């Protein structure tokens with residue numbers, strides 16, 4: 001097992017206050033956060049751009065659902081009580097940057113310098129910009145269609161969604177009287193807005209740099225090289241980001257909290273981000289937005305799709321997560337109210353044999369990501385929340401659901417105040 005130092009991963013300059021959900025008292029901070037989201041959309045896409053207009057509508061809808069779902073309590077917002085935490089937020093992000101981010105951003109910068117110095121070469125930068133925009137919308141449309149397909153299945157089986165969630169810690173939110181249709185549409189709106197704001201970072205990059213058609217084969221190869229190196233540090237980078245997202249209250253309220261405000265469905269997922277969290281991470285975190293447009297479209301489409309698939313913690317509803325995946329990852333435990341695991345939470349079956357090439361592309365740090373949580377938080381793979389998840393899959397994961405037992409097992413309640 002690798003040596004991990006807790007002080008590197010758990011450092012905070014402000015006050016530590018672990019959070020896993022929003023409360024009525026967060027109303028003013030939520031209002032400010034959702035206003036900033038609308039502002040970011042306007043500034044990045046243009047205030048009258050179609051993506052910005054959709055964002056404003058989603059922000060208005062989510063503002064309304066906050067009031068309906070949590071209520072209103074007037075309180076001086078945390079951002080005014082602890083303004084220094086805004087500075088810390090950026091300090092944490094910068095200090096957590098990995099070598100691969102500097103490599104990707106540096107290669108893009110170098111490419112632009114070379115393009116500027118060699119105007120006589122056939123770079124076809126205008127054509128590349130147009131192609132980049134098309135790839136951007138193709139990615140967005142493809143993922144949105146997939147998200148909509150998930151929405152339709154949830155709406156078609158909404159009573160099953162309620163029945164399953166009532167057997168999890170979500171029963172605190174989903175009661176017999178909850179408007180389950182609103183919860184489902186809220187989850188869809190959360191995912192769609194997160195995706196748009198996440199993409200605002202890439203849009204900002206691709207509309208402010210130049211790409212060369214001549215260099216495309218070289219940049220494509222370099223992107224793959226950086227991306228494979230990135231997988232080696234992805235879990236520790238994500239652990240740190242995610243730990244701060246839950247333990248710094250300001251980060252929870254403004255960056256990560258909305259990812260946990262919606263029901264645990266594939267609809268909500270965009271590479272494990274909240275609205276502004278995705279925007280920040282796409283610019284000051286992951287290297288992907290600095291790759292060539294073709295690489296960005298390929299890598300983002302794969303990671304966003306896979307993240308949606310692996311957030312479907314309501315069994316029996318599209319997209320159906322296989323038993324093998326459910327048994328080898330514990331991010332579900334996190335969405336069912338537990339703070340840990342903070343990392344990607346995967347564990348390789350002991351019997352699994354993988355090829356040398358696959359082992360190179362998907363390193364041990366990713367396959368056995370849970371080791372980081374086991375060492376830093378004392379996480380136990382065999383825990384009551386996970387056992388309950390496996391039980392739900394056993395009952396509902398197949399086509400014909402078995403009847404619900406009269407006595408529902410004890411559930412774990414989120415450990416926050």
Ligand SMILES: [Zn+2]
Pocket residue numbers: 242246256260334
């Ligand atoms: Zn989280």
Ligand SMILES: [Zn+2]
Pocket residue numbers: 259272311331335
């Ligand atoms: Zn998640």
